[in-house]
Amino acid sequence: MSASGPHSIDFHAARIAPDKAFVDIAPGEKFTFQFRANDPGVFMYHCGTKPVLAHIANGMYGAIVVDPPAGTLPEAHHNYVLVSSEWYLNGPGLKQPAALDTTKAHQMTPDWVTWNGYAGQYVSNPLEVHPGHLARYYVVAAGPSLDTDFHIVGTVLNRAYIDGDVKHFETNVQTASVPAGGSGIFDVKIDKPGLYPFVSHSFATVDMGQVGLVKVGDVEGTMSH
Numbered sequence: 222m223s224a225s226g227p228h229s230i231d232f233h234a235a236r237i238a239p240d241k242a243f244v245d246i247a248p249g250e251k252f253t254f255q256f257r258a259n260d261p262g263v264f265m266y267h268c269g270t271k272p273v274l275a276h277i278a279n280g281m282y283g284a285i286v287v288d289p290p291a292g293t294l295p296e297a298h299h300n301y302v303l304v305s306s307e308w309y310l311n312g313p314g315l316k317q318p319a320a321l322d323t324t325k326a327h328q329m330t331p332d333w334v335t336w337n338g339y340a341g342q343y344v345s346n347p348l349e350v351h352p353g354h355l356a357r358y359y360v361v362a363a364g365p366s367l368d369t370d371f372h373i374v375g376t377v378l379n380r381a382y383i384d385g386d387v388k389h390f391e392t393n394v395q396t397a398s399v400p401a402g403g404s405g406i407f408d409v410k411i412d413k414p415g416l417y418p419f420v421s422h423s424f425a426t427v428d429m430g431q432v433g434l435v436k437v438g439d440v441e442g443t444m445s446h
Contacts, residue, residue, distance in 0.1 A: 228276070231269035233402065234258045234285050243269045261289035262385030263302070263359040263404045277365035278309055278326050280338065284361040284404075289387045295380075295408065297357035299350050305399075305421060305431060306338065306363040307331035329366045333430045334421070340430020347416065347436035355410050356435070358419075359385075364401035372396040372422040373409060373435060382406035396422045414438025 227245035235242065235256040242254040267273070268281035284304050309325035310332045325331065333340045350356045362369040371378075372395065381394040385404040391397075399405045411417060417435040420427045 227270055228268050228281070229270045230266060232256065232264065232266045232285065234260060234264035234287055245270050258287045261287045261293070261387045263361055263406060264385065265361050265363055265402055265404065267363065274326055274365050275321055275323065277363060278307065278321050282306065282363040284359065286359055293387055295355060297408065298354035299356040300359070301348050301356070302359045303336050304361045304363050305369040306335055307365065307367055308333040308335065326365070331429060334367065334426040335430050336433050341432060343433025347434035349436050350411065352414055352438045353410065353412050355408055358407045358409065359404070360399050360407060361404045362399040362401050366401055367426065368401055369399040370396050370422040371399055371405060371407060372420055374418040374420070375415065376409060376411050376417060378407045379410055380408040411437045414440055416440055
């Protein structure tokens with residue numbers, strides 16, 4: 222992928238004509254568009270310029286949270302945004318920075334699968350939650366190709382708002398599927414202190430770094446994976 226090539230931005234939260242708004246912009250050019258985010262939830266945004274696979278695989282993505290009217294959702298004491306993604310690399314990156322391996326990307330055989338861009342970062346730095354307090358997890362599967370099966374070990378998801386639809390939810394869900402390019406909002410209340418791993422329940426991806434810890438209460442130390 223050329224650093225001098227064009228780019229664009231595709232907001233999944235927008236209802237807008239892509240050929241008018243998600244247009245390619247060359248280096249040095251500027252372009253502005255606006256939209257009203259009327260659909261509450263959590264949405265992916267990413268570069269929509271061809272080859273989209275390469276641009277997302279190189280980290281050109283993010284998440285946008287659109288809050289619903291006050292009182293729509295229960296009040297959460299803790300809010301976390303978790304974006305899952307894959308990294309397809311052409312080497313270890315020791316002597317020079319690693320770059321995208323397009324063959325691996327087409328074969329969907331990543332080197333790393335991550336939460337928020339770094340493998341295993343929330344093992345050494347767990348997400349902290351108070352016992353008995355409601356925690357809300359906004360989960361986006363950026364892909365570019367793999368789905369995410371969100372699961373917290375040792376508990377259930379009290380409410381699962383599938384694809385981020387805040388008007389409908391399922392209760393007491395063990396694992397919730399989030400498709401590539403999709404999202405989910407998950408409310409969890411844990412009473413007992415401890416360390417609770419969160420993963421995509423596709424354990425090949427856990428071995429590639431898609432694992433973290435929720436630290437409930439005052440717990441000494443962390444757990445390795």
